[in-house]
Amino acid sequence: MKQLVLIRHGESQWNLENRFTGWVDVPLSPRGEEEAKEAGKKLQAFRFNQAFTSVLTRAIKTLEIVLGVIGQTDLKVEKNQALNERMYGDLQGLNKAETIEKHGAEQVHQWRRSFDVRPPGGESLKDTAERVIPYYEKKIWPALSNGESILVVAHGNSLRALVMHLNQLSQEEVLELNIPTGGPWLFELDDAGNVVNHRYL
Structure with a gap:
């Protein structure tokens, strides 16, 4: 059985401040560092062959702590922009509550939770x-199919996109998927890449 562990980075400073973060390179909050340490404790029994992460500090630091x-x-680590958080465009840095006051709850909900609606200047989940x-x-x-045990540390939306693929979720189902910060999520896959089992550790 092939093992893939996904971790959303620990709480960032802008998660704490309720801001749209996207590709802005903000650090972990003190709580986020603690979440990363707790994730590491839950993975003490694992030995990974390779890790993948985004190019953003909050994911890289989480991985380093783990x-x-x-x-x-x-451990061999590959960093790639493909695993970056969804790019929120003009919303980046804005407080979410203030953005709702300015644009209305329905519009902000559509930007955040639609599958294919882009925020101004940004990316959709699609x-x-x-x-x-x-x-x-x-x-x-390819690394998993070679029998390697893989760790991926990334972001809420990049991991939602990946889990949508792994668990074959519909566009509607993925919108209900919320991934907590710092929680290791183990996927066990068969030789064809199908998910046999998945659970939070």
Whole structure:
């Protein structure tokens, strides 16, 4: 059985401040660092062959903390923009509550939770999936299919796009998917890449 562990980075400073983050490179909050340490503790029994992450600091730092806790600081790590968070365009840096006051709750909900509606200057979840899934198929699945145990540390929306693919969720189902920060999510896959089992650790 092939093992894939997904982790959404620990809480970032802008998660804490309720801001749209997207591709802005903000650090982890102190709580986010603690979440990463807790994730590492839950993965003590695992030994990974390779890790993948985005090019954003909050994901990279989460991965570094996890690898430090499990004693695999020399693990091969590939960083790629394909795993970056969804790009929120003109909303980046704005407080979510203030954005609702300005544009209305319905419009902001549509920007955040529609599958194919882009915020001004940004990406939809569909756009995010169109870079995440090909990257998975080109880079991550080949490593898994070789029998390697893989760790991916990324972001709420890039992981939603990946889980949509793994669990064959519909466009409607993926909109209900919320991935908590810092929680390791184990997927076990068969030789064809089908998910046999998945659970949070």
